[in-house]
Amino acid sequence: MTHLRQLIFRNLVKRPVRSIALCLLAAVLSAVLFAGTCTVQSLENGFRAMEMRLGADIMVVPYAAISKKNFDNAVLLGNAGAFYMPGEYMDKIARMEGVGKISSQFCLTLTETEYCDVPVCLMAYDPETDFTVKPWILESDGEAGKSRGVVIGSRIDAKVGETLSLFGTDVTVSARLDQSDTDCDTTVYMDPETLRSIADASGDETLKERIRGYDGNAASSILIDVKDGYDVESVKNDINIHIKKVRAVQSQHVLTHAASGMGGVSRGVKLLMAAVWAVCVGVMAAVLVFETRERRREFALLRIMGASGRKISGIVRGEVLSVSGIGALTGTLAGLILVLAGNGWMVRWLSLPFLFPDAAQMAWNVLLSLLIPTVTGAAAAAFAAGRISGKEPGTLLREET
Amino acid sequence: MEVIAQQIRKEFIRAGSQTNIFTAVAPCDFLIPAGQVTMIHGRSGSGKSTMLNLLAGILHPTEGKVFYDGADLYAMKDEELSGFRNRHIGYVPQGRSAVFSLNVLENVMLPYTLYEEDGRNAARRMLERFGIADLSEVMPDRLSGGELRRMAIARALVRKPEVIFADEPTGDLDDENTEAVLDSLCQLAREGAAVLIVTHEEDAFAYADRIFAMNAGTLSQER
Ligand SMILES: Nc1ncnc2c1ncn2[C@@H]1O[C@H](COP(=O)(O)OP(=O)(O)OP(=O)(O)O)[C@@H](O)[C@H]1O
Numbered sequence: 001m002t003h004l005r006q007l008i009f010r011n012l013v014k015r016p017v018r019s020i021a022l023c024l025l026a027a028v029l030s031a032v033l034f035a036g037t038c039t040v041q042s043l044e045n046g047f048r049a050m051e052m053r054l055g056a057d058i059m060v061v062p063y064a065a066i067s068k069k070n071f072d073n074a075v076l077l078g079n080a081g082a083f084y085m086p087g088e089y090m091d092k093i094a095r096m097e098g099v100g101k102i103s104s105q106f107c108l109t110l111t112e113t114e115y116c117d118v119p120v121c122l123m124a125y126d127p128e129t130d131f132t133v134k135p136w137i138l139e140s141d142g143e144a145g146k147s148r149g150v151v152i153g154s155r156i157d158a159k160v161g162e163t164l165s166l167f168g169t170d171v172t173v174s175a176r177l178d179q180s181d182t183d184c185d186t187t188v189y190m191d192p193e194t195l196r197s198i199a200d201a202s203g204d205e206t207l208k209e210r211i212r213g214y215d216g217n218a219a220s221s222i223l224i225d226v227k228d229g230y231d232v233e234s235v236k237n238d239i240n241i242h243i244k245k246v247r248a249v250q251s252q253h254v255l256t257h258a259a260s261g262m263g264g265v266s267r268g269v270k271l272l273m274a275a276v277w278a279v280c281v282g283v284m285a286a287v288l289v290f291e292t293r294e295r296r297r298e299f300a301l302l303r304i305m306g307a308s309g310r311k312i313s314g315i316v317r318g319e320v321l322s323v324s325g326i327g328a329l330t331g332t333l334a335g336l337i338l339v340l341a342g343n344g345w346m347v348r349w350l351s352l353p354f355l356f357p358d359a360a361q362m363a364w365n366v367l368l369s370l371l372i373p374t375v376t377g378a379a380a381a382a383f384a385a386g387r388i389s390g391k392e393p394g395t396l397l398r399e400e401t
Numbered sequence: 402m403e404v405i406a407q408q409i410r411k412e413f414i415r416a417g418s419q420t421n422i423f424t425a426v427a428p429c430d431f432l433i434p435a436g437q438v439t440m441i442h443g444r445s446g447s448g449k450s451t452m453l454n455l456l457a458g459i460l461h462p463t464e465g466k467v468f469y470d471g472a473d474l475y476a477m478k479d480e481e482l483s484g485f486r487n488r489h490i491g492y493v494p495q496g497r498s499a500v501f502s503l504n505v506l507e508n509v510m511l512p513y514t515l516y517e518e519d520g521r522n523a524a525r526r527m528l529e530r531f532g533i534a535d536l537s538e539v540m541p542d543r544l545s546g547g548e549l550r551r552m553a554i555a556r557a558l559v560r561k562p563e564v565i566f567a568d569e570p571t572g573d574l575d576d577e578n579t580e581a582v583l584d585s586l587c588q589l590a591r592e593g594a595a596v597l598i599v600t601h602e603e604d605a606f607a608y609a610d611r612i613f614a615m616n617a618g619t620l621s622q623e624r
């Protein structure tokens with residue numbers, strides 16, 4: 001034995017219970033940190049995806065479409081059932097200060113389809129001005145090209161690439177949105193031509209009547225992207241003041257109920273992580289302080305033989321780092337398995353938008369959940385070692401166990 | 402190497418005594434000459450171990466200085482002082498002293514190991530010298546008190562230190578081993594080491610060149 005690290009190894013083997021306990025502690029910390037971070041990120045990703053899907057800063061809908069009761073939902077949906085605004089509103093709003101991109105959408109509600117157990121909104125976007133739906137369609141429709149592409153919400157029972165038949169009109173699903181718990185989940189986004197042909201084929205007089213309104217440029221909702229440098233809030237207020245019979249709503253604002261659900265869960269998970277971390281720090285420090293006290297005569301001996309206080313700290317740190325490192329590795333692996341296995345279950349249980357972190361985020365999480373327990377162990381070791389390495393060997397020697 | 406202590410004094414804070422300050426070692430000058438065996442005896446609690454620790458560089462004196470061939474021991478920083486102990490000082494502590502996660506050979510090698518050096522052969526020679534070569538691979542918690550002590554002595558001497566401190570080195574040894582240990586220490590003194598032994602046993606005085614008595618912290622020369 002000619003190396004200090006061999007002494008470290010022997011010390012670990014000599015005290016298997018302590019070694020395993022510290023290792024387990026680090027493993028639990030790693031697993032919780034990893035799984036917790038992944039959960040929080042999945043929620044945040046899901047939330048961001050939902051935000052992006054709505055894509056607009058401000059949404060304008062007919063005032064009549066909103067009752068106090070269904071305010072959030074109506075606006076989230078942005079199609080407001082059977083209420084429409086005249087086309088010239090769009091031009092008026094477009095001329096207002098701060099309004100950047102602007103596009104209208106038009107909705108027809110089908111009360112019964114074979115693809116969904118609740119009424120479905122067929123939403124036509126304006127191909128010339130749209131900035132929220134088209135990105136999804138262009139992405140996957142380039143190669144398909146066989147029938148018209150649509151984007152469906154998550155409650156529509158179909159997969160990407162499948163063909164839906166709506167009153168005899170075939171459309172191909174080019175993209176399927178993730179669950180958002182908004183009425184987007186029950187919407188089929190399509191271009192105006194598709195919507196017209198479906199309405200014509202339906203033979204339903206109400207639908208035909210409404211689609212004529214559409215030809216006269218009626219809109220169910222107007223989506224606005226505020227120019228850089230303008231305050232979304234004041235642009236929204238401007239619209240509410242100057243345009244009659246409409247309601248402008250900030251997307252941020254209408255998302256709050258979904259956001260608060262997400263916020264609650266992710267706060268809880270963060271709290272749990274912090275608590276586990278605190279317990280680990282406490283227990284690790286306590287175990288190490290107790291243990292180094294117990295071994296102080298042995299450390300005194302090493303000091304007498306010529307080990308400096310720094311070397312003693314190095315030995316304690318080396319011992320702790322090896323076990324917490326191994327623990328962190330196993331814990332991270334366990335966390336990874338936990339997250340992969342529990343993913344689907346989480347989606348159902350939380351019923352919140354849940355989008356799994358991408359590879360880069362995952363790599364970062366792995367790094368953190370390896371690093372934090374290891375650093376925590378090192379800190380606890382430094383704390384414990386500091387309580388003996390600073391003492392004189394002659395004093396340590398006397399403090400018999 | 403010669404050790405000179407100048408007016409060293411050690412006080413401890415002790416609850417219950419009148420001033421709360423207890424003088425374990427009264428101010429004194431002291432010399433450990435190279436090539437001689439110096440012994441200190443005295444009653445339990447008289448301050449012998451404290452004196453030894455002050456001289457061996459493991460306990461700062463309240464006042465006074467300790468010089469090794471002119472080098473001021475306690476002026477050194479921990480790192481330097483530790484290295485100095487490793488190379489120049491052999492110390493056999495009172496009582497049981499072993500690193501229990503290492504076997505006997507590895508324990509004796511430790512002074513080398515701490516500085517990432519290979520002390521295997523030196524350690525083997527020491528084990529042979531003290532008659533415990535056959536215990537090389539045994540763990541210390543399996544040893545008798547005497548065997549453990551011989552291991553501690555072997556470890557203190559393995560780097561051929563120039564100054565040797567032994568606190569009751571023959572406490573739990575039989576006559577034969579007592580003789581072997583004291584012989585070795587005398588041998589080292591003859592080779593030029595400065596040796597200081599704390600002992601209870603009058604028999605040991607035969608090996609001493611100079612003898613001191615410690616009485617309630619006060620040192621007086623008897624021979
Ligand atoms: N760190 C300390 N704090 C308080 N008192 C101490 C401390 N170290 C030693 N003492 C006291 O100093 C006195 C001398 O102790 P020391 O160990 O030097 O005695 P000793 O002569 O070696 O005794 P023994 O023969 O029993 O080993 C004792 O009364 C002891 O209680």
Ligand SMILES: [Mg+2]
Nearest residue numbers: 449450495568
């Ligand atoms: Mg003593």
